Amino acid sequence: MKKHSSEKKTPFWRDKRILPILLQALFAVLVVLAGVFLFTNALESMKQIGLVFGYDFLSKMAQFDIGDKVIEFSSTDSYGKAFIVGILNTIKVAFIGIIFATILGFIVGISRLSTNWLAKKVAAFYVEIFRNTPLLVQIFIWFYAVFLSFPVIGKSLNVMGLFFFSNRGSAIPWFDLTSSTMIWFISLLIGLTLSIVVWKVRLKRQIELGKRKYPIYSAFATLVILLSFTWFITFEFPLRLSIPEATGRGFVGGYTFGPGFGALLVALVMYTASFIAEIVRGGIMAVSKGQVEAAKALGLKNATILRLVVLPQAIRIIIPPLTSQYLNLIKNSSLAAAVAYQEVVGVGITVLSQTGRSIEVISIVILVYLSMSLLTSFLMNIFNKYTQLVER
Amino acid sequence: MTNDEFTQKKPETAPPKTAIGVLGWLKINLFNSWSNIFLTLLFGTLVYFIIKNTMEWILFRADWEVIAANFKLLIVGQYPIGELWRVWICFTLLSILMGISAGIWKGTMGHLTFAMTGIYILVASLPFVLLETRIWLLINIALIIVTYLVGKWFIKYKKFILISWFLMFPVVMILLSGFGIFNRVGTNLWGGFLLTLLIAIVAIVFSFPIGVLLALGRRSKLPVVRWFCIAYIELIRGVPLITILFVAQLMLPMFLGDGANIDNVVRAMVGFTLFSAAYLAENVRGGLQSIPRGQFEAAEALGLNTTFKTMFIILPQSLRAVIPAMVGQFIGIFKDTSLVAVVGLTDLLGMGKNIISNPEFLGTQMEVFLFVALVFLIFCNMMSYASRRLEGALGVGER
Numbered sequence: 001m002k003k004h005s006s007e008k009k010t011p012f013w014r015d016k017r018i019l020p021i022l023l024q025a026l027f028a029v030l031v032v033l034a035g036v037f038l039f040t041n042a043l044e045s046m047k048q049i050g051l052v053f054g055y056d057f058l059s060k061m062a063q064f065d066i067g068d069k070v071i072e073f074s075s076t077d078s079y080g081k082a083f084i085v086g087i088l089n090t091i092k093v094a095f096i097g098i099i100f101a102t103i104l105g106f107i108v109g110i111s112r113l114s115t116n117w118l119a120k121k122v123a124a125f126y127v128e129i130f131r132n133t134p135l136l137v138q139i140f141i142w143f144y145a146v147f148l149s150f151p152v153i154g155k156s157l158n159v160m161g162l163f164f165f166s167n168r169g170s171a172i173p174w175f176d177l178t179s180s181t182m183i184w185f186i187s188l189l190i191g192l193t194l195s196i197v198v199w200k201v202r203l204k205r206q207i208e209l210g211k212r213k214y215p216i217y218s219a220f221a222t223l224v225i226l227l228s229f230t231w232f233i234t235f236e237f238p239l240r241l242s243i244p245e246a247t248g249r250g251f252v253g254g255y256t257f258g259p260g261f262g263a264l265l266v267a268l269v270m271y272t273a274s275f276i277a278e279i280v281r282g283g284i285m286a287v288s289k290g291q292v293e294a295a296k297a298l299g300l301k302n303a304t305i306l307r308l309v310v311l312p313q314a315i316r317i318i319i320p321p322l323t324s325q326y327l328n329l330i331k332n333s334s335l336a337a338a339v340a341y342q343e344v345v346g347v348g349i350t351v352l353s354q355t356g357r358s359i360e361v362i363s364i365v366i367l368v369y370l371s372m373s374l375l376t377s378f379l380m381n382i383f384n385k386y387t388q389l390v391e392r
Numbered sequence: 393m394t395n396d397e398f399t400q401k402k403p404e405t406a407p408p409k410t411a412i413g414v415l416g417w418l419k420i421n422l423f424n425s426w427s428n429i430f431l432t433l434l435f436g437t438l439v440y441f442i443i444k445n446t447m448e449w450i451l452f453r454a455d456w457e458v459i460a461a462n463f464k465l466l467i468v469g470q471y472p473i474g475e476l477w478r479v480w481i482c483f484t485l486l487s488i489l490m491g492i493s494a495g496i497w498k499g500t501m502g503h504l505t506f507a508m509t510g511i512y513i514l515v516a517s518l519p520f521v522l523l524e525t526r527i528w529l530l531i532n533i534a535l536i537i538v539t540y541l542v543g544k545w546f547i548k549y550k551k552f553i554l555i556s557w558f559l560m561f562p563v564v565m566i567l568l569s570g571f572g573i574f575n576r577v578g579t580n581l582w583g584g585f586l587l588t589l590l591i592a593i594v595a596i597v598f599s600f601p602i603g604v605l606l607a608l609g610r611r612s613k614l615p616v617v618r619w620f621c622i623a624y625i626e627l628i629r630g631v632p633l634i635t636i637l638f639v640a641q642l643m644l645p646m647f648l649g650d651g652a653n654i655d656n657v658v659r660a661m662v663g664f665t666l667f668s669a670a671y672l673a674e675n676v677r678g679g680l681q682s683i684p685r686g687q688f689e690a691a692e693a694l695g696l697n698t699t700f701k702t703m704f705i706i707l708p709q710s711l712r713a714v715i716p717a718m719v720g721q722f723i724g725i726f727k728d729t730s731l732v733a734v735v736g737l738t739d740l741l742g743m744g745k746n747i748i749s750n751p752e753f754l755g756t757q758m759e760v761f762l763f764v765a766l767v768f769l770i771f772c773n774m775m776s777y778a779s780r781r782l783e784g785a786l787g788v789g790e791r
Contacts, residue, residue, distance in 0.1 A: 024616040038647040045646045117421035132772035134727040145758035334632035370630040
């Protein structure tokens with residue numbers, strides 16, 4: 001009875017206090033060793049082709065040009081600037097893509113729940129087709145079979161004299177800024193703020209007095225009055241419509257974009273919209289039936305039920321998966337490398353093949369995407385908090 | 393009783409003609425309000441024009457000769473014709489297994505086998521396939537039917553069938569590449585749809601254990617392991633697949649030093665495995681989080697150590713809960729294999745891209761890529777159908 005097990009010293013490989021520390025140390029050593037092995041190899045093979053790790057190549061002259069660009073760029077600018085152009089191109093296609101994919105996705109998603117049989121079936125068919133085909137195949141179809149198959153620029157396809165399509169690029173009507181754009185912009189901001197204030201005040205009065213005070217109409221009237229006032233000052237519209245014209249070698253006016261951008265944008269929008277449609281459908285279906293029935297019992301119209309009862313509740317379910325779809329769209333925009341639209345991966349590949357600096361280039365690309373993903377989830381999280389249920 | 397007057401049967405009047413039959417259906421589903429009439433007309437014209445133009449193009453204007461001429465390239469790539477029988481043996485093994493499994497399990501497996509038979513019949517009925525191909529296909533179809541019929545005799549040997557499904561992978565690999573038993577066929581000759589399938593299968597098979605380990609590591613109590621797993625998962629999930637493929641293509645040889653000489657296909661497979669492991673890990677983690685605390689505590693109370701607890705109590709339950717999500721992930725991997733076309737491999741899509749750059753087949757982009765899209769569409773649809781059925785069979789999401 002004297003020899004109790006607790007008096008015997010536990011061997012260290014069974015001691016619960018020491019074991020985790022030992023295991024972690026072992027794991028850390030293994031990871032570090034593997035890392036050291038990989039990086040010495042990488043540095044070794046870089047040395048063999050006469051390169052030293054470093055980012056100073058970014059200031060050297062890039063000997064290539066970029067087709068679609070947001071800011072000025074020519075082949076005499078530096079690699080660093082080429083990367084900035086690439087990043088801006090990524091942001092451009094991702095931003096426009098997100099807007100259109102959201103609109104199309106919501107339309108398709110709501111159509112899938114429509115009482116109209118034809119609309120329901122067409123939407124379901126759309127989702128089934130576009131969701132189950134690889135994005136790259138869709139991009140190739142749009143690029144090779146549609147945008148590159150347009151006629152040459154001299155005989156470009158002309159739709160209603162507004163849209164021009166050719167295999168070298170397409171042009172759509174766009175807006176030019178006028179001298180008074182800034183004034184219009186400021187007055188629009190003031191007008192919006194004022195009308196929101198008016199709307200809130202009138203709404204409060206309506207609730208307090210129980211009489212109709214037309215909050216929406218008065219807010220709208222405020223905005224219209226302010227904007228017409230601006231017109232009397234400037235006698236000019238804020239934007240001028242610029243319609244493209246085809247000349248021998250290119251387009252004048254309007255907004256011109258290359259076939260790569262067109263194919264990428266259309267494919268991204270169609271593909272992502274099919275996923276967003278399913279998310280929207282799931283979100284709306286998750287709102288319990290009693291809510292709709294209660295709203296109907298209160299005598300609300302169908303449109304009002306959707307706007308005031310269903311959507312605010314569905315949005316809470318929709319936003320988290322929607323965020324991950326936005327992130328997917330941003331990441332998928334890197335497929336532009338396959339259709340010669342020079343965004344950040346495309347620029348990276350060109351720079352890499354010219355300089356051979358694979359580690360540096362890939363680290364830049366990874367950094368860009370990580371920060372963009374973080375920024376998007378940050379913005380969506382703010383929006384998410386705003387729509388969350390306020391609980392006690 | 394005066395009540396009789398009320399309970400007496402009145403002669404039944406037929407419902408108004410507009411409430412039943414075709415007319416009634418049309419009225420309820422398409423023309424029940426002004427806005428619906430408008431919607432119906434809008435979608436009706438849209439659908440009419442799309443269908444009319446597509447049909448006209450498919451039947452009259454498209455040049456399907458390009459698919460007929462390149463069918464072998466699109467399906468098996470440059471695989472030597474003399475060695476094609478090895479590919480066929482793989483398919484035959486698959487047919488036998490599918491037939492037996494369909495006989496045993498019926499249900500979803502039966503439907504999948506039925507779809508597979510449908511694909512065989514479809515390919516065999518294409519006008520341009522060679523006689524040899526047709527014979528192999530007919531053998532396969534016959535084998536599926538025979539094994540399906542005798543399948544019920546094998547119910548006792550369910551375990552063996554499951555094990556043979558797992559053995560399929562190494563057997564197929566040995567058959568296709570040779571490994572000293574047959575003539576060696578290098579992976580550089582693998583191409584077309586065969587390569588697409590192989591990359592997807594390798595990525596799925598190898599990423600599964602890595603993903604499970606990563607998920608367990610992310611929930612581990614050891615901070616070093618946990619932070620390593622979090623860093624790996626978030627880094628991989630934060631960057632596009634194409635960057636990882638480029639890293640695998642360009643930097644894998646650099647990182648591994650001079651000794652390692654791995655060819656392009658294996659590099660792509662490594663890239664895919666590392667990529668999908670991170671996504672799978674997140675799926676599995678979802679399953680791990682769904683296990684109630686009581687399960688852990690009960691296992692501890694039984695005196696199981698961490699390894700046994702994880703292996704026998706936690707993982708089986710959590711994996712079962714995430715099977716549908718994982719199938720969804722597998723569909724994603726299958727679709728993503730098309731990305732290897734960007735790094736210069738000739739999978740189904742890469743082969744299509746090569747074909748349209750051949751001057752002989754100028755102007756047939758739409759035909760080639762639509763064929764590629766159709767192949768992907770069929771297989772992805774089959775997989776998502778299976779996933780939906782599994783979801784129902786497992787009762788996930790229902791309590």
